[in-house]
Amino acid sequence: MSETEQKLRNEAMTLLEQGRADYIIGYEAGSLKFTTTPLITRDKDDIDRLVINPFILNNLSVFLGDISGKAGIVAKGCDSRSIVSLIQDQQLAREDIVIIGVPCSGVIDLNKVEKLTGKDRDELDDIAWAGDKAVVTIEGAKKEFPAKDVLMDDCLSCDMPAPQEYDILLDEVGPLVCDKELSRSQIKELEEMSPEQRWEFWKNEFSRCIRCYACRQVCPACFCKRCFVEETEPQWISPLPKWQDNLIFQMTRMIHVAGRCTDCGECQRSCPVNIPLRSLSKKMEEIADELFQYKAGTDKDAPPLMAAYESEEAEDFIR
Secondary structure, three states: OOHHHHHHHHHHHHHHHOOOEOOOOOOEEOOOOOEEEEEEEEEEEEEEEEOOOOOOOOOOHHHHHHOOOOEEEHHHHHHHHHHHHHHHHOOOOHHHHEEEEEOOOOOOOOHHHHHHOOOOHHHHEEEEEEOOOOOOEEEEEEEEEEEHHHHHHHHOOOOOOOOOOEEOOOOOOOOOOOOOOHHOHHHHHHHOOOHHHHHHHHHHHHHHOOOOOOOHHHHOOOOOOOOHHHHHOOOOOOOOHHHHHHHHHHHHHHHHHOOOOOOOHHHHHHHOOOOHHHHHHHHHHHHHHHHHOOOOOOOOOOHHHHHHOOOOOOOOOOO
């Protein structure tokens, strides 16, 4: 157990014992090797199950809206920004949350590790950070890979690994290896396509969508109590997973989360048919920054993007 992990358990236990939190939201080891799963508990006996490792994928802020009472929540940089965004949208009250900020050197993409090693994850003995390299142990032998080769794409573009809002910071955030060009390589391919090619690309992608709504369910910015796709009067789109309706669903969802997306990558990771949804959300985030110099979740006292207007804002995008 790492020193940071022990600090986390100590702080979480203190929060419960002192009554400063009714629940703790964190990570525990998953049922599969090199995975974690969310842990939501009010039982002090569960605190020893909390973990911090390079595989803490989930953006836990999505669970805050379903909990009544005060919650102590483990938050990486992108997670803390999602919490701030929810506070800005008055979905959460700051006084009801104790944010336990964790240092984040990036989350390891197991699919990339498997591809690099030619091994299934069950054949790997260990994966750990060693500075700016990932050390993979296979049958006792250690192999080193540059961090940029194994990080999640969204981690490669992260310029805010430190929590933007916290009550407890477990440790100083170590250096995060960024490669923004590599992170947006798929977006760049789409930008270089003609409009007709992009249309065909997304038509093919959304033809595979089964409309499971996993992307919506894991997204902290999708906090509507009733989604527009579930409305019947009027009925905006067909409930059948036709590609045209799938496209409308995603385009409308992107507009709804504009100025709220923190590029946590949860939408793409949760997609069971591997549609590259981050290409849409990341591009939308870039457009919001370009037009309005706005980054989601950086200031809890600032109004949300779509709730503010400044006279010097450009209007040439309005038709």
